[in-house]
C-alpha cells in the first residue's frame with residue numbers, strides 16, 4: 371500500500387519504518403528540512419534499539435522516502451498518518467495546533483479519497499475536530515480514523531511489529547477495510563484488531579497509559595507500607611502478580627514513572643475530565659504519589675548523612691527515565707540531581723546513552739564520567755536511578771575500593787538484599803529491609 375506519515379518524531383519514524391518493513395511504500399513528511407536531509411541520507415535521528423537496521427534496509431530498497439513537501443508526500447498515498455506532537459499546554463491539556471494545522475493544509479490539497487489517521491495521542495473528540503477542519507476546504511470524500519499507538523521506548527520496533535492489539539476507531543466500513551488490510555501482517559500471530567468508534571479509541575490510549583501509571587503508583591505506595599510494616603515488596607509483588615487478574619507486568623516499585631507519555635497522558639486525562647466537570651480522584655492521587663516518589667531516596671540519604679549534604683559527593687548511575695533509551699523527559703534522576711545540588715552536594719553521573727541529553731539540560735552542575743566506575747571516585751555514596759542491564763552485576767570490589775563509604779541507595783531494587791548484606795554494603799532500596807552497617 372502507499373502510505374504517508376506526517377511527522378518523523380518517535381512515533382512517526384518507527385511507524386513509517388515498520389510499515390515499509392512489510393512492503394508498503396512509505397513517504398514521511400516533516401517541516402524540519404535539516405532532519406529530512408539527515409534521514410534521506412540514511413541517518414536515523416532517534417536512539418531506538420533495532421530501528422537502524424530496518425531503516426537502512428528500507429531506505430536502500432526504496433520503500434522509505436522523506437520530504438518537506440506535504441503535497442508531494444501525500445500525492446499517491448491511500449492512507450495518511452498524522453504523527454505530530456501534542457505537547458501539554460500551560461494547563462496540562464494537549465496542544466492540538468500541529469495536528470489541526472496539518473489538517474487545514476490537507477483540506478486544501480486533497481484531490482481524491484484518502485484515509486487520514488490520528489496516530490498521535492489526542493484527547494477525545496480530536497478526530498471530529500480534524501474532520502471538521504478538513505471538510506471546511508475539501509471537495510472530495512475522505513475518512514478520519516483514530517489509531518492510537520502503544521509502543522514503548524526501547525522496544526518500539528518489537529511493539530509495533532508484534533502489537534498486543536491494534537485499535538481502529540472509525541464508523542466507516544471503507545476505512546475499516548483499508549486499515550484492516552494494512553495491519554494484517556502485524557497481527558498474524560492472532561492478536562486482535564479491535565474496531566470501535568473514534569471517541570472510544572481516543573480514550574483507550576489515555577486509559578491504557580493511566581491504568582499502567584496507576585499500577586506503578588499503587589506498587590510504590592505498597593513499597594512505602596512494606597518499609598513501615600517490615601514486609602518485603604518483592605515478595606508482595608510476586609504474591610499478587612501471579613494472579614492473572616493483576617498480572618506480573620508493571621508491578622516494579624521504584625522512584626516513579628517518567629518519560630514523554632505517562633506524566634503527560636495522566637495529566638491530560640485529568641484535564642479532559644475537569645473540562646466535563648468530573649474530578650478523576652484516582653489519577654489526581656497517582657500524579658501526587660509519583661511526584662513524591664521521584665525523591666523517595668532523598669530522606670534516606672539525608673538521614674544517613676545526618677541531614678547535612680553540604681560538601682558531600684555522590685555517584686549517580688542512570689539518567690534516562692528507563693533503560694534502553696536516551697530519553698530524559700520527566701526522568702526521576704533529574705529531580706535527584708536538582709535536590710542534591712540544591713543541598714550543596716556534588717554529583718558525578720554515568721548513563722550509557724543519556725549523558726549528552728542531560729548535559730543539554732543541566733550543563734556542568736554535574737560531572738560526566740567516562741565510565742561507570744569513574745563516577746565512584748571519592749564518592750560518599752552510590753545512587754542508582756535507572757535499571758540499565760550494565761548496572762545489574764557490577765564489580766562490587768571495584769565499587770568498594772572506589773567509594774569513600776560502602777553505601778548504595780538503589781531506586782530500582784537491582785540487587786538482592788541478602789547479597790548486599792554478605793558483601794558488607796550499607797544498602798537502602800525501595801520497599802525492602804535496609805542493610806544498615
Ligand SMILES: O=c1ccn([C@@H]2O[C@H](COP(=O)(O)OP(=O)(O)O[C@H]3OC[C@@H](O)[C@H](O)[C@H]3O)[C@@H](O)[C@H]2O)c(=O)[nH]1
Nearest residue numbers: 519520521522523620621622624627628629631691692
Ligand atoms: O513496573 C514498572 C514499569 C515501568 N515503570 C516506569 O514507568 C515508566 C514508563 O515505562 P514504559 O516502558 O511504559 O515507557 P514508555 O513511556 O516508553 O511507554 C509508555 O508510553 C507510551 C505508550 O505507547 C506505551 O504503551 C507505554 O508503555 C518508566 O519511567 C519506568 O521506569 C515502573 O516504575 N515500574
